[in-house]
Amino acid sequence: MSTHIERIDSHVHVFLPESHAYVSERSYTPGRADVEMLEAHLERLSATRVVIVQPSPYGSDNRATLAAVAALGRDRARAIAVIDPARTGPEEIAGMRRAGVRGLRANFKTSGVNAAETARDQVQALDRCLRGTDLLLEVFAPLHLLASLRNDLARLGRPIILDHFGGFKTDSKTLAADIDTMQEILLLPNVILKTSGACRATNYAADRTDMDAIVPRFLSAARGRTIWGSDWPHTGKSSDRATRPLNETEPFQAIDDTESLVDLERWAGTPDQLAEILWHTPAALFGF
Numbered sequence: 001m002s003t004h005i006e007r008i009d010s011h012v013h014v015f016l017p018e019s020h021a022y023v024s025e026r027s028y029t030p031g032r033a034d035v036e037m038l039e040a041h042l043e044r045l046s047a048t049r050v051v052i053v054q055p056s057p058y059g060s061d062n063r064a065t066l067a068a069v070a071a072l073g074r075d076r077a078r079a080i081a082v083i084d085p086a087r088t089g090p091e092e093i094a095g096m097r098r099a100g101v102r103g104l105r106a107n108f109k110t111s112g113v114n115a116a117e118t119a120r121d122q123v124q125a126l127d128r129c130l131r132g133t134d135l136l137l138e139v140f141a142p143l144h145l146l147a148s149l150r151n152d153l154a155r156l157g158r159p160i161i162l163d164h165f166g167g168f169k170t171d172s173k174t175l176a177a178d179i180d181t182m183q184e185i186l187l188l189p190n191v192i193l194k195t196s197g198a199c200r201a202t203n204y205a206a207d208r209t210d211m212d213a214i215v216p217r218f219l220s221a222a223r224g225r226t227i228w229g230s231d232w233p234h235t236g237k238s239s240d241r242a243t244r245p246l247n248e249t250e251p252f253q254a255i256d257d258t259e260s261l262v263d264l265e266r267w268a269g270t271p272d273q274l275a276e277i278l279w280h281t282p283a284a285l286f287g288f
Contacts, residue, residue: 005275007047007261008282011163011196011229013055014038014068023059027110028241028250030057033233035071041232045257049288051102051229053138053163054082056110062096069100078102078286080138085125093129102286103136103159104129108145109167110238116148123149127156136160136192136285142167147181154188159285164197164231165218170210171203179214186221192285193222195267195277196229198260204237204253208263215267219277227282228264230257 015033022029042050050072054065062081069077081101083092104126108119119141126137137156139146140163146153153160166185172178186193195215202208219226234253236244244250268274282288 004046005271006279007045008049008051008227008279008286008288009042009045009047009230009232010051010227010282010286011053011194012038012041012050012232013235014052014064015055015057015233016064016067020058020061020064020067022057023061025059026057026246027238028057028236028244029246029248030055030233030235031249031252033252035068038068038232039072041230041257045230045261049076049078049283049286051078051080051282051286053080053229054105055235056082056107058082060084060088062101066096066099066101074100078288080105082107083126083129085122085129088129090132093133093135097133097135101135103138103161105138105140105163108139108141109163110140114142114145116145119145119149120152123152123156127158130158134158138163138194140164140167143169143172143178143181146185150185150188153185153191156190159190159192160188161192161194161227161285163194165195165201165215166193168201168214168218169203170201170205170214179217183217183221186218186225189225191222191225192281193218193226194229195219195226195264197231198263199234199253199255200231211263212266216269219267219273223273224276224281226277227285228261228277230260232257 136159138161
């Protein structure tokens with residue numbers, strides 16, 4: 001990057017299989033990605049703060065994620081947790097917040113939830129758990145599902161982070177309509193765009209220039225409400241998991257995260273907007 005700007009990586013995972021077992025109901029089995037490896041990743045990117053997002057192989061067991069936050073220190077790390085709303089009360093939510101949790105995640109994409117009514121019920125259940133708190137919601141869902149939930153998200157009185165470009169895909173057969181839909185969702189004043197996993201949006205294309213005419217429109221719609229995350233350590237493609245048994249470790253993908261920062265600088269256009277995305281907005285959102 002041509003400009004040095006303080007950076008927060010707002011989307012990473014940790015996997016500690018030796019000390020924290022994965023849940024039996026999962027779609028893949030990742031290898032180890034520990035705190036030492038995460039620190040090396042952050043050093044490569046010159047990122048001084050990080051948000052560790054609870055990954056699906058751990059279900060609602062947040063111990064590995066919170067252990068990593070504790071190891072890094074509350075001055076450097078925050079977390080997004082996953083809970084079972086039916087089994088989580090106010091005291092547990094308060095305890096997670098004290099441990100560095102700043103939001104709860106609804107992962108509809110990995111869990112295969114496609115029905116709007118099911119997703120709506122889950123979002124509302126999570127929101128009820130968060131009443132009286134300042135915690136946010138993070139949603140990972142395909143764009144068509146987010147479009148179905150638009151009015152529900154608008155009614156929630158808390159920030160809603162949309163993971164991985166809101167599930168937007170450049171190879172969509174309805175690309176023009178999808179761009180309009182994404183912009184409409186991003187105009188909601190409580191919606192935060194997370195520009196993470198650009199490789200997902202472009203179906204892992206060698207370069208992401210297809211996004212050059214699109215992402216600036218999204219950033220304009222969500223001005224002051226955009227953050228960035230690397231998506232380290234880059235788990236595999238969902239399409240490959242149908243034929244991989246759970247007793248086989250899924251390899252991480254070799255993706256150069258410095259390239260995504262170069263892409264972001266190009267899309268942001270100005271140093272001020274880049275600083276907004278990489279530092280000012282996430283620092284305020286996650287309480288750094």
